[in-house]
Amino acid sequence: MVHILNIEEDARKRNIPVMLDDGMEFILEYIKNNNVKSILEIGSAVGYSAIRFASVSDDIKVTTIEKNKDLYDEALNNISNFKLNDRINIILGDALEVEITGSYDLIFIDAAKSQYTKFFEKYKTLLVHDGCIITDNLAFHGLVDNPSLTKNRNTRQLVGKISRYIEFLKNNKEFKTEFYNRGDGISVSKRIAD
Numbered sequence: 001m002v003h004i005l006n007i008e009e010d011a012r013k014r015n016i017p018v019m020l021d022d023g024m025e026f027i028l029e030y031i032k033n034n035n036v037k038s039i040l041e042i043g044s045a046v047g048y049s050a051i052r053f054a055s056v057s058d059d060i061k062v063t064t065i066e067k068n069k070d071l072y073d074e075a076l077n078n079i080s081n082f083k084l085n086d087r088i089n090i091i092l093g094d095a096l097e098v099e100i101t102g103s104y105d106l107i108f109i110d111a112a113k114s115q116y117t118k119f120f121e122k123y124k125t126l127l128v129h130d131g132c133i134i135t136d137n138l139a140f141h142g143l144v145d146n147p148s149l150t151k152n153r154n155t156r157q158l159v160g161k162i163s164r165y166i167e168f169l170k171n172n173k174e175f176k177t178e179f180y181n182r183g184d185g186i187s188v189s190k191r192i193a194d
């Protein structure tokens, strides 16, 4: 029997960026405290976070999107090993291209950082009225607050994109966002009541 911690450890060893423990705890608490039952995740990797989310309670359903075929296959295998095929629906494709239906209590953005704003704009329409969009990696290992720590051009560009996403969230007229210094930096965006 595979243990979830083996999946996590194995992914980290291979530099597959799965959620940090503190960020994971934060989201699991959110799921429990807010009675979340339907989750859409952008970025499955090997299925670690989807399996953790679905394991909170037997009536939670997760749809998760992964564009890398090898990771998708691995995630599918992990989901089968946990006998969660009926509650985790993994979709192979680019989240900006695939068409997803349904409505979700929680949308979790954990894929290409350069596309965060596009993911947010595309998927907000699938959020239930009082649902929330959670984004991970907003601190980007401390680089967002200290961009001078990197000399690498690509990394600097990515830091710039994350900073612009944070500004987009702060200035958003439709959603109010709280920022949390948990894990690698997490935001929780909820629709402003009208």
Ligand SMILES: C[S@@+](CC[C@H](N)C(=O)[O-])C[C@H]1O[C@@H](n2cnc3c(N)ncnc32)[C@H](O)[C@@H]1O
Pocket: 017, 018, 019, 042, 043, 044, 045, 046, 047, 048, 049, 050, 065, 066, 067, 068, 071, 093, 094, 095, 096, 110, 111, 112, 115
């Ligand atoms: C940070 S990892 C996800 C980790 C996972 N949520 C976890 O904590 O176990 C990001 C994943 O998003 C995938 N990805 C990046 N851009 C994507 C896109 N446009 N559509 C779908 N998946 C994407 C990558 O292939 C990668 O596996």
